[in-house]
Amino acid sequence: MTVENQGALKGIRVIEFGQLIAGPFCGQLLGDMGADVIKVEPPGAGDPMRQWGNGEHKVWWEVIGRNKRSITANMRVAEGQALARKLVAGADIMIENFKPGTMEKWGMSPDELHAINPRLIIVRISGYGQTGPYSSRAGFGGIGEAMGGLRAIVGEPDRPPSRAGISIGDTLAATYGCMGALAALQARERTGIGQVIDTALYESVLQVMESLVAEYDVMDIVRERSGSILPGIAPSNVYPCSDGEFMIGGNGDAIFARLAEAMGQPQLARDERYATHIARGKHQAELDELIAQWTKTLTIDELDRLMIKHSVPAGRVYRAPDMLADPHFAAREAIVEREHPVHGSVKMQGAFPKFSANPSSIRRNAPATPGIDNEEVYQQVLNLTEAEMASLAEAGVI
Incomplete structure (x- = not known):
């Protein structure tokens, strides 16, 4: 099924180095809006998200991997890092969500990348940000939810903190990373220069905590878990x-x-x-x-x-069955159905938000295997020869 790309980001190229949820969800959002997202996966098993999800069929990947081309590159070796730098040289946006210092270790610090491509917008997503005393710590979305204040107020007051049931810390950070990238694109129109978007998981959660900090600062109120209600908001x-x-x-x-x-x-x-x-x-x-x-x-x-x-x-x-049966969801294409070579078809959330002039869309299924687009990207984008490709594959670089 061919869908024409009319998205607002058509012509924008994104290189996604992220794994698991935060980086890839940022890439999903940009891809839905029309960007050409090239996802770089490690040779072999690829992004662990390919194996995540409930049930026998791991269909989470079909959502978070949509609208992306997949290539492989071993970023732990110099040859893989060289390929990555060549890709970044022609890109508009780069996404990474590794532990701070990893890209620097690979010779891909912001200064080094901007020396290659001054217009590059670099989205960096991490647990605690790229600066500060905690920056070197490993961080997952759940930890960001705890430090950002969300976990303490979710659940029943007489029980330990609950979680939201989804990876909200990761997706919030991804959304703020996407928002920052879009603003940086606009700034680049004026200046011609790219910049770094430093997105921390805990700060992304903190941003949606409403008046929690101000209430404590002004009135010494510590907001607690309140179950299914917000205290004072009734009914x-x-x-x-x-x-x-x-x-x-x-x-x-x-x-x-x-x-x-x-x-x-x-x-x-x-x-x-x-x-x-x-x-x-x-x-x-x-x-x-x-x-x-x-x-x-x-x-x-x-x-x-x-x-x-x-x-x-x-x-x-x-719940999911109610959504699939609801005519409003159908009328707004909040849920769409994609043909799939393995599952027959997969229903998933549609592209969002709605654009009146440049509609977002799902134009291609998630890449079936890591590196399925190696030939297309490496030969057409980087102009590698078949012999060079074969040599890289034999050495385990791709």
Whole structure:
């Protein structure tokens, strides 16, 4: 299936040296927006993401590896490093998420790369950043979530911290890395010069922690785990129905009045315990219990219709089967289906965000094997001969 590249980043070349999640997800985002992403994998097994995921079929790779060409290069030897430098010489963006110092050890520090290609934008993703006393430490997304403040506030208050259920620390860092690269492209239009985007896992999490630090600084408030609610924001919770669970967000004064009307208890909106945002926050637990007693008498479908009728923000708690069955997901192509030589087809999240003039797209499946595009890239991009390719392969460089 051929899809025309109309993306906003068409003509931009990205060299992705990253492995696992953070670097490759940054590459996925740029690739979806039209960039030509050349992924450099170690010869042999390739990126460990090829083996990650649940179940017998490891389809996570099909998502994070899409819109990329795969080549192999042994970055631990001089010949592989030389190939990498040649690739970077003609690139717009380079992504790496190795432990700080690794690229320097390979003769690919920012100064060395900018000497080759002054226009290069270098996205560096690491646990703690490229500077500071912790910079040399190994870091994974979960560690960044803990240090960035997220783990401490996720879960029930009487239990140890929980995790979000996805690798949110990695994908946040990747998203900020992508955002930085896009801004640097714009800056390069003015200056003609590239720069380094230093993205730390823990700082990426810190950025979305809202007023957590300021609350402590000004009022000595240490935010704690609060389960399914945000303290003082009421009603906003998942409530039980006779056949499942349903999310309601009725925490604005006008919205709560409409919710009370839907409940057949309009007087609640005039009750001094619930009439204002602050009052509802003070009586959060009893209000949630009052609403739960009502929702228990309804099915999910019945409650959904009532919330739509009364314009109350609300929705089902979706799992994958619900997403695939929902007409709104289909209408917006939030989930798309790709033909696949092994799996027959694979459904996955579509390219996002939506562009009105330069739509992002999924144009090619994830590379089936490491180095599947060696011939195409090395011969067409670097002009290597077949003899040179054979010699590199025999030496284990590619």
